[in-house]
Amino acid sequence: MMTLRELLNTLPDAELSFSEKASNIAIEGVTADSRQVRPGSLFVAVPGVHNDGHRFIPAAIAQGVAAVIGERPLSEIIDAEANGLGRTVPYLRVQNSRRALAFVCAALQGFPSRRLTVVGVTGTDGKTTTSTILESILRAATATTEAPAGAVGVITTVGARIRGEEIDTGLHVTTPDAPDVQRFLRAMVDAGCRYAVVESTSHGLHQQRVAAVDFDVAAVTNITHEHLDYHGTREAYVAAKALLFRALFASSPKPGAPRAAVLNADDAGSYDALRAALAEEMESSALDVAIRSYGIAGRSPHSLDVAVENIAYDADATRFDLRWWGGRFPVESPLIGEFNVYNAACAATVALALGIPPSAVQRGVKEMPPVPGRMERIDVGQPFLAIVDFAHTPVSLERALTTLRPLVGRNGEGGRLIAIFGSAGLRDREKRYLMGRVSGQLADYTIITAEDPRTEDLEEICREIERGVREFAGPDRYVIIPDRSEAIQAGVEMARAGDVVAAFGKGHERSMCFGEIEYPWSDQEAMRAALQRCADRWQRESV
Incomplete structure (x- = not known):
């Protein structure tokens, strides 16, 4: 009071x-x-x-x-x-x-972020995964026998966790509204947390939801084609992301909390623009903010503070070396795909900038829990791989399909990559065609379906996606099935041994919007139900 x-x-x-x-x-x-x-x-x-x-x-x-x-x-x-x-x-x-x-x-919560070391993570793709990896690293660094969950809290678009305890943030959210952000941060302080990780979306930044958060480290995954329906132009979208980095100069330093900006040197969409924003702030500020860059060795014309080297991919793990300003150490991650190498490198760079030892980085990356709706495997004993993933932009869909391609036809089996996705209504229209092109080129079969059509005509959205698919795929390589449950069922029924069936776009979300009403929905439940309906067929075929 x-x-x-x-x-x-x-x-x-x-x-x-x-x-x-x-x-x-x-x-x-x-x-x-x-x-x-x-x-x-x-x-x-x-x-x-x-x-x-x-x-x-x-x-x-x-x-x-x-x-x-x-x-x-x-x-x-x-x-x-x-x-x-x-x-x-x-x-x-x-x-x-x-x-x-x-x-x-x-103010009503006592400005809780001033009593925490706060990391903000932004970007188009990979924010939640990167935040979760970083949470795992910070847990490893602060865990004790009495408090095995460590002294860290995290707020993401999936939910919030405080010392490992889950707190739901809603059905279909970006960064929570300011009252909830501050309430979660207050709860972290009360629980004895030392660190807070706050996933910061462009909407959340532009709408001032994290305006009163005193950030110590800001990190970016990448900036690609997304949310132009809201921001209007790419420049405005990038400027919204840059607000997180400008926020580093808006609060007083905290004892023992390094201040740093972590940039992806391999990402042309963000690196130069964010360096320029940081330079503007530094000209008028006496604060010392370290700029740390990460990337894959040999990819970027820029120097790297943290470089990924010697990458080795397996079906269920990825191994690589990290070379940083203090030496070199090996890393093993349960996540697959090059985009997750970048996510791990971003989280590791933040941790190293905070003074976290490499041993905690290694433990945290290796032991991180699965992220709901991010390359999530659904398994009821079927002879093919079933995946639920949040990929909902042209770039994230391309990365996901590229990652899944090597898993098709494993163990000597033939196979197809079957992609199931839609595109949201009342959002960026241009990406519908672009996502169609990506799937038409990289998937063996595309099933176009619903993804939050809202008040737009679902059939028209599907036709816009179809226009992109048809540039690379004939009519025998795609189908439109507006009902998402039926679309997932169709993908499962056509799948055979060695195939990969993946539903994209909903990921962790627990609702789907038709008109102005959010209806309960789960891709995981729909995929699992579809697999269960086909279980008898697989048993007969295996005899």
């Missing part, structure tokens, strides 16, 4: 519309949802894409709100005078309501 005056001190740009007496009002909670207002609540009116929170100020006042924060002048707020806004109900006008929401939430 804090007074309104104490909260005001966290918002230097606020214009006051209340008396000195009102400044002593106790604030017990904060929300941007008028339906959650209770007596003692602070309501923050946030302008949104579909709804403007300022319209709901009268509803918040009717619920007994203690005070209101908004961007608009009182003269533009409906029934402000009639409801006593600015007179009996204090009103604080700010330049950016979303940013204000983040800071008042952090």
Whole structure:
């Protein structure tokens, strides 16, 4: 609990519309949802894409709100005078309501990120996997007999974990909203965590959800074609990602917490742009931020602080050496594919920048738990490989299919790579055609289906994907099956020994949106059910 005056001190740009007496009002909670207002609540009116929170100020006042924060002048707020806004109900006008929401939430929680070493991970692909690898490394570095889960918490788009304990963040999310981010960070502090890993999406950064998080290390996986429906241009998308790196210069240093920016030197989409953003900040700041680059030896024209060498791939593991500024050591990862080599290298570079010893990096990478919906194998005894993966961009789909190709026809069997995927409605339209081209070129058979069509016409989305597929595949190499459950069933039924069947695009998500309604959905459950229905056939064929 804090007074309104104490909260005001966290918002230097606020214009006051209340008396000195009102400044002593106790604030017990904060929300941007008028339906959650209770007596003692602070309501923050946030302008949104579909709804403007300022319209709901009268509803918040009717619920007994203690005070209101908004961007608009009182003269533009409906029934402000009639409801006593600015007179009996204090009103604080700010330049950016979303940013204000983040800071008042952090203030009410005691600014928990200031008591943690915080790592932000951004990028188009691999954020969740990289965050999970890093969590495993930090667990290995801080684990004790009394606390085997280590002193680390993580917030990803899949969920949150605090010292190994799972906390669900919702059905279909990016970075959680500011109140939840700060609540999770507070819980980490209360649980005795030393480190926090925060997956930071472009939406979360642009919408100020992590604005009040004091980051110590920022890391990027890559930046490719995605989310242009929201950001408008690639430049705006990159600028949103760069906000994480600019945030390194916005908070005071913490004792014993190194400050570093970790860049992928092999990724042309991010390296130069983020180096330029860092250079701009360094010109006007006295803070010392180390820039650490990683990549595969011989790939990049840039020098590498951490270089991957001697890569060896197997069906269920990947081995390589890491050469860093302190020497060289071998790494073994249970993850397959070159893109996961980059994810591991990114996590390792962050850990080394934090002063984590190589032995903990080795243990953490080797012992990391599976990441839901990331190259996740579904096995009920079938004679082929069934995979669920989150690949939902042209680049991630290409990487996934390239990774799975060597697993087709193993053990001397013939085989096909069967790809099942769609593309989301009300999102980047251009990637539909591009993903179709990727699958038409790299998969042996493509099944086009639904993936969150929302209010768009599902058949039209499928036809846009089909246009790309047909550039490389004839009509005997693809089919459109709009119902995703039926599409997965069809892929399983056509599969034979040596095949790989992979459902892409949903991964960890637990809902699918049709119209404006989220319906429960799980690719894992759908794949497992389809495999079970065919189990009798495989038993007969094996006799």
